[in-house]
Amino acid sequence: MERWRGILAVHARTLCELDRELHPYGLGASDFEVLDVLAGRHAPDGTDGWRVQDIACQVHLSQSALSRLIGRLEKEGLVERGMCAEDRRGVRVCTTSKGRALHAEVRPVQRAVLARMLAAPDA
Template identity: 35%
Template sequence: MAPTNGNEPRWLSPEEQRAWRVFLYTTTRLREALSQALEQDPEVSLTLAEYEILVRLSEAPGGHARMSELADHVVHSRSRLTHTVTRLEKRGLVERQRCASDGRGREALLTADGRALLERAAPVHVASVRAQLVDPLGTDGMVRLGSLLSALLTEDERAEIAATPE
């Protein structure tokens, strides 16, 4: 695709192109493997996206968050989040309710069943993260990877991640 300003694009060098392809392939494969670990466990049966929503709700004060804020935190479109929350709601893992603060927006609320499933899913997820990422890279490599990737985030995004409960 030609650039709109009439200048020749800065094409990737062969080394940059290889690195870009490794990044795409690896991140796609990693997300798939992490999701499969959760989906294939008969006591869990969650997608990675569903798991992340339950985690975010468990970390939110009172176990609830505005749908719009939740979408931002899990980096989903509003419609994608709505579909995912609908699936979780059908399973009794979350409930949707009007925002108590203003009554206009909607909130997702983690149910007791959702919290119990999250407690069963967390060890499965952590084992998968360790096997797929932490163990192959080692702790130092993992920390370096986090540092490199944080350069791609805005200051607000870095602050939000730093504020995530440990």
């Protein structure tokens, strides 16, 4: 239990630090995670844009929480939503040029926070 609680504590501290460092850019940790998934890799099926349920699996959010987050990112002009051609009930999300530029600007900040917060204590 002590090890588990230690993992939870590191996770909580890291998320708080990410939120603090990303706030000046108008992002939170979860916002960045979604942009990072969208900007960093092709969708699992090789198409442009990710299906919402595939993003949810990558960022560990419920589909409803993710839908609200995507709505905020869309309102800011960072992502676009569209219907899936292969499944009319599905929604695809992709970054805009503004979203890709912000991701590129903020990625080094996020990676530096992770490196600092997750460094081995004896290193």
